[in-house]
Amino acid sequence: MPYVGRFAPTPSGPLHFGSLVTALASWLDARYYGGTWLLRVDDLDPPRQQAGAAERILRQLEAFGLEWDGQPVYQSQRSAAYQAAVERLLAHGNAFYCSLSRKQLAALDDLHPGPAVAEPPGPDLAIRLAVPDRERCLQDRLQGRVCANLGREGGAFVIRRRDGLYAYQLACALDDADQGITDVVRGSDLLASTLRQLWVLQCLGAPAPNYSHLPVVMDPAGGKMSKSAGAAALDIKRPGITLFAALACVGLEPAPAMSGAGVSEQLAWARHHWRPQLLPRGRRQPLPALLQGSDR
Template structure:
């Protein structure tokens, strides 16, 4: 008798940090938004560690991230997934696209691509220099996906209707780097499908990635989740708050002020006295009174 496919709840969300440094306030906003969207709908919330690039991962940070989330009252409802353990799964998905003759090797340097005179929504567009190259097992270089100019459209729950034509707006993009590291776009799509993710809640800085991911979902026969892209936290210079811009790590010794700041950033109005409660009381209130329609677009 064949194994029955897994039965997933109607709502499955996820939070997918990269272990390049400890969680900061920008990370907390994304975690809180995704957690409350899931829990307010009686759904599941999962944690996935996006450690695709071993050169960027800092030893011990994955465990630190999980400990921080636990101290803040957020625990994954299923086993934590580590992307560096899933290269064979990504390779299998890449092979499906290769059999459709949609993948080609690219040996262009970063400078050659940066010198492209074609500009899209994310900067220079790859000009297609290697599109005619023949793909074989020992072929060097990165692996790019051929795009076309079909209209990719989706309605983001917060940002509204988004329309892109990949070939002219983004261009052929990398699925696996020349050093063998798989790209975020492919790995996220494969993992979301395998984990049964129904709703993706993440920062607005990833909004332009969504069209690429929907394109891959269509080619691989995966369902497309619902998307909600949260406003991004910026510093005093208007830069996205990140490890690269010197964001301070979260202080889990006193979690309530940070949780209150995060939920207020997301447009919610917690009562002032909530700051004197414990983490459990915070989540009870936040889940009951969560209003996603109050989240600001930017």
């Protein structure tokens, strides 16, 4: 099948350096295989969104030369598709209504008991997807074989929240299927989500993409670089040095003189020299020394 990749940022804030590394790796992979690279904005949770963040993310990608194919897709415009999937899962007996609160789940050691606590349809109820009590595995291009028993790691998970909002695991899996995504390149912090999304796809009878989970970039303090931890936004006025540092995080070793080159020149060099086997393995990688102590 023709390669179809994607980048799916959440507009809870602007992109930071870790986001750039993920986008760059995904973009290079798609271009290497002569495929398409789609942009999807995961604006599924209004309470977590930052005003203007979605537009700012698009401008950041453009500033770093990471052009996407086609028009961006916004999850906020796909509620009908998510509802149809939920109804299908309910009709097939895969999903059920649930009234358990977070406090009640905490008393159960955050392990949901499954359909045994199912409720009749009604308001103020979440909808959860039942999971099997057996080990499930995926073969990741970078992390190797990854296995987990979803029934013992949280149990049945939410696909539609009590407030009516659709959950990430359902929306992401369905979006990938509907967009024909063949390859997903993203951070290793999403490995646990991947096994749940694979289960969603199996319940829906949809094909699963191939996965490559990159080691996440750590901040100087040793924590995961993230918006919630206050990672600095990408500076679109000075993209060259930041892109140069990101190239090292996807397995390339540009000459020091390349740090002064423009974005177009750096990306052209990267496309010529990059190979899939260069992608780093492992779960974490340090912030390049070039950026430590900087505001990028």
